[in-house]
Amino acid sequence: MNTVTRPRILVVGAGFAGVDCVRRLERRLSPHEADVTLVTPFAYQLYLPLLPQVASGVLTPQSIAISLRRSQKYRTRIIPGGAIGVDLRAKVCVIRTITDRIVNEPYDYIVLAPGSITRTFDIPGLTDHAFGMKTLAEAAYIRDHVISQLDLADASEDPAERASRLQFVVVGGGYAGTETAACLQRLTHAAVERYPRLDPALIKWHLIDIAPKLMPELGDKLGRSALEVLRRRGIEVSLGVSIAKAAEEEVTFTDGRVVPTRTLIWTAGVVASPLIGTLDAETVRGRLAVNADMCLPGEDGVFAVGDSAAVPDLAKGEGAVCPPTAQHASRQGKAVAENVIAALRGQPLRPYRHKDLGLVVDLGGADAVSKPLGVELHGVPAQAVARGYHLAALRTNVAKTRVMTNWLLNAVAGDDFVRTGFQARKAAKLKDFEYTDAYLTKEQVREHVEKARSRAV
Numbered sequence: 001m002n003t004v005t006r007p008r009i010l011v012v013g014a015g016f017a018g019v020d021c022v023r024r025l026e027r028r029l030s031p032h033e034a035d036v037t038l039v040t041p042f043a044y045q046l047y048l049p050l051l052p053q054v055a056s057g058v059l060t061p062q063s064i065a066i067s068l069r070r071s072q073k074y075r076t077r078i079i080p081g082g083a084i085g086v087d088l089r090a091k092v093c094v095i096r097t098i099t100d101r102i103v104n105e106p107y108d109y110i111v112l113a114p115g116s117i118t119r120t121f122d123i124p125g126l127t128d129h130a131f132g133m134k135t136l137a138e139a140a141y142i143r144d145h146v147i148s149q150l151d152l153a154d155a156s157e158d159p160a161e162r163a164s165r166l167q168f169v170v171v172g173g174g175y176a177g178t179e180t181a182a183c184l185q186r187l188t189h190a191a192v193e194r195y196p197r198l199d200p201a202l203i204k205w206h207l208i209d210i211a212p213k214l215m216p217e218l219g220d221k222l223g224r225s226a227l228e229v230l231r232r233r234g235i236e237v238s239l240g241v242s243i244a245k246a247a248e249e250e251v252t253f254t255d256g257r258v259v260p261t262r263t264l265i266w267t268a269g270v271v272a273s274p275l276i277g278t279l280d281a282e283t284v285r286g287r288l289a290v291n292a293d294m295c296l297p298g299e300d301g302v303f304a305v306g307d308s309a310a311v312p313d314l315a316k317g318e319g320a321v322c323p324p325t326a327q328h329a330s331r332q333g334k335a336v337a338e339n340v341i342a343a344l345r346g347q348p349l350r351p352y353r354h355k356d357l358g359l360v361v362d363l364g365g366a367d368a369v370s371k372p373l374g375v376e377l378h379g380v381p382a383q384a385v386a387r388g389y390h391l392a393a394l395r396t397n398v399a400k401t402r403v404m405t406n407w408l409l410n411a412v413a414g415d416d417f418v419r420t421g422f423q424a425r426k427a428a429k430l431k432d433f434e435y436t437d438a439y440l441t442k443e444q445v446r447e448h449v450e451k452a453r454s455r456a457v
Helices: 016-028 048-055 136-155 159-165 175-194 220-232 274-278 326-344 380-393 397-413 442-456
Strands: 008-012 035-040 044-046 065-067 077-087 092-097 102-106 109-112 116-118 167-171 204-209 236-239 243-246 250-253 258-260 263-266 270-272 287-289 302-304 358-362 368-372
Touching: 008 016, 016 035, 016 109, 016 326, 048 136, 048 175, 048 380, 077 102, 077 274, 077 442, 092 442, 102 442, 109 326, 136 159, 136 175, 136 263, 159 167, 159 258, 167 175, 167 258, 175 204, 175 220, 175 263, 175 358, 220 236, 220 368, 274 442, 302 326, 358 380, 368 380, 380 397
Parallel strands: 008 035, 008 109, 035 077, 109 302, 167 204, 167 263, 204 236
Antiparallel strands: 044 065, 077 092, 092 102, 116 270, 243 250, 250 258, 358 368
C-alpha cells in the first residue's frame, strides 16, 4: 500500500488527550496501516497541573514541557501550527502555521482535541490588565513579573506605589487558582528575606471566587483544610466575590473594595477552544456534543475528546458529562485511539467508561490536600500522594527525573529569585496569549476550502 492510498488520521491538539491518542495509534497501528498527523504549535506536551510550580520557580519550564519526539516508535508528522477551522463536509482542516501561512489538511479520520482557553467575562479592563495561567510562557512571565514587583517596591520611595506593587490578586477558587495563589505566596514569603528594606507585612495575597466554597469537588472537609492552610499563611480568601473592573494600578471587587495592585491573575475556569465554533454541530455549554464512543453524531470518522468535548459520563449517568480534567483527557485520548483503529478495521466502537482515581492539590512545601480513591488526606501524606501522582502521570523518564531533581534542589537550596527578562518588553496579558481572533467563522472555513479546491482544479 502506498502513501496516497493509506488512510489519513489527523489529531488536533497536543494536550493530554491528543498526545495519548497519538502514542496509542503509534503503538497499535503498523506503519503501512495509516498515516498519522498531529497539529500543534509546539512539539511538546505541557504538563499543565504543575504550571503553578513553574510560576513559583520550584520547577524549571523545561521540566514540564515533554518532548513529542522522544518516543522510540515516533513516526507522526507534526504540523507546527493551530487548527482555525474544520469543514466536515469536505473533510478538511484549515491550519494557521507558526509562520502565519494558512494550509488545508485533508483527512479521513479526525480526532478533535484542541483543549480549552481561559473563560473570561465582560468585565471592564479584564483582558487588558489580567494575566492568565494556561501556557508555559504565561507562567514564566508571571514569575518574572512577581519578582519585578518586589524589586520595584524595594527601590521605590513612594509608599502608595510600594503598597500597590506588594498586593497580588488571584481570581478563581478552583485547583488552578488555589495552587497558583499558594505557590506564589510561598515565593514572595521566601523572597522578602532578601529585601531588608521591605516590610513583610506589606505583602498581601488575595484569592477570590464567586462560589461559596473553595474547590467544592474536594468536599467540605478537605475544602476547609485547604482554606485553613491558605489563611494560616496570610492569604486573604474572599468567597462569593468577583471582579467588578480592573485597571492598571487597582482592582475593584464586586463587594465594593478597591485593592491597589499591579498583579491580577485570572484563573476563573475554562471554555472550549473557539475551534469548536467553526463546526456546524451541536454543543453542550460550548463543548462539542458527542456520543459515549466519542464520535460526532451523523459524521463519519469525526471524534472529539478532552476539554472541548462533552463526553457522556456513564459512571454518573442522567445526562452527566465528563469534567474538563487532565485525568479524563488522558484516558479519553487512549480510548478514542482504540475507536479510531476499530473504525479503520471495521470493528465495533466502545463507549468511554472510567473509574475516578481521585483528586490532588499541591499547596507547596509540606501542605497539600488529596482524595485518592475517596480517601481524604491532608498535610504530608497528601503531599506524598500528590507528588507521586504527578510523577506517575509524567510521560517520560527524563521528565520524571527533571521534576524530582527540581523538587530536591528547591527543598535543599531554595530559590535565587532571578528574573530572566526574556519577555520584559513584550505584552503578556490575557488578550496577548489566547489568540481568539485567529479562528475563522463557519462561513469563512467553507469559503476558504472551496476557493482552494477551485484553484486546484
